Amino acid sequence: MAIFRFPRAQGQAAHSTGGDTPSPGVFDALLRLQATLDIEELLAHFTSLISGELAIDGYSYTGPQDSAIRCQSGHTNRHALAYQLVVDAEQLGELLVYRARPFTEHESMGLEDMLCLLVYPLRNALRYQEALRTSFTDPLTGLGNRSNMYPQIQREISLSHRESRQASLLMIDIDHFKCINDSHGHQSGDQVIICIANIIRSTVRDFDLVFRYGGEEFAVLLVNTDATRAGHVAERLRHNVDQHSCRMSDGRDISPTISIGLSALHDHDTPQSLIERADRALYRAKADGRNCVREYVS
Numbered sequence: 001m002a003i004f005r006f007p008r009a010q011g012q013a014a015h016s017t018g019g020d021t022p023s024p025g026v027f028d029a030l031l032r033l034q035a036t037l038d039i040e041e042l043l044a045h046f047t048s049l050i051s052g053e054l055a056i057d058g059y060s061y062t063g064p065q066d067s068a069i070r071c072q073s074g075h076t077n078r079h080a081l082a083y084q085l086v087v088d089a090e091q092l093g094e095l096l097v098y099r100a101r102p103f104t105e106h107e108s109m110g111l112e113d114m115l116c117l118l119v120y121p122l123r124n125a126l127r128y129q130e131a132l133r134t135s136f137t138d139p140l141t142g143l144g145n146r147s148n149m150y151p152q153i154q155r156e157i158s159l160s161h162r163e164s165r166q167a168s169l170l171m172i173d174i175d176h177f178k179c180i181n182d183s184h185g186h187q188s189g190d191q192v193i194i195c196i197a198n199i200i201r202s203t204v205r206d207f208d209l210v211f212r213y214g215g216e217e218f219a220v221l222l223v224n225t226d227a228t229r230a231g232h233v234a235e236r237l238r239h240n241v242d243q244h245s246c247r248m249s250d251g252r253d254i255s256p257t258i259s260i261g262l263s264a265l266h267d268h269d270t271p272q273s274l275i276e277r278a279d280r281a282l283y284r285a286k287a288d289g290r291n292c293v294r295e296y297v298s
């Protein structure tokens, strides 16, 4: 894979001979590339821009490490041009374009000229996506945060209604967490929150939605799960936490417990009404002595 660095070093100047003033077509393409922060849309503009010079069958793009960004369009084929994109030493991921016929030297030089138009808009789009991701993520646990939770639950409610499937919500609270903070310190409290978040994530399925609701409280939307099955999941989760000791960085172990409130999705639920019922069930679990699961009953 070639490394495409921008700005280019001297001697690697653009290959085109058209002078410094961009042609109206290139200027127009530049405007379109700069008008979007959506990576898929950006790459679609870019591939339509290069298609005048270079017939390709498809492309694939992988964002920088840890970004989980993957886009592809069309199909792969026998021959590929592959570039690792770097701008001002910042890694922007890898782009591959495919087709059946081999690429000529002239075509690969042409593509490299076009990549000069892509890299800054791509960097802007990646930074924007990262800012979005950060604003929706709880920095302590890496789970979705509360502002991420409402739109995601709303989306899942709509899907569940449309596809006539069930869903259930668990509200989870660490018991006597104030005592943990008071006896072991706030930092250990944070480590307990991380430990519980990890147990929750590893107990539920990958496509269930897990959020840190705030403080020592979590919410889990169990997708395609009725109240009976949600009760089993909640009990397994409670049991897993009860049986686990959280190892602190100073070597001490803390053994927290959790209380769980459960509510199944109703026909006319909003995220708020579903959360409110699960919260009431959670209060009942606390009132019943903690370290237990309670389902909302009207």
Ligand SMILES: Nc1nc2c(ncn2[C@@H]2O[C@H](COP(=O)(O)OP(=O)(O)OP(=O)(O)O)[C@@H](O)[C@H]2O)c(=O)[nH]1
Binding pocket: 173, 174, 175, 176, 177, 178, 179, 181, 185, 186, 187, 188, 189, 190, 193, 214, 215, 216, 286, 290
């Ligand atoms: N370490 C740490 N503590 C937090 C965080 N967020 C909230 N807390 C603390 O969590 C504690 C919650 O206490 P309470 O709401 O009284 O609940 P509790 O002690 O768990 O009691 P029950 O829920 O009734 O079992 C408070 O002392 C908060 O300051 C956090 O991010 N880290």
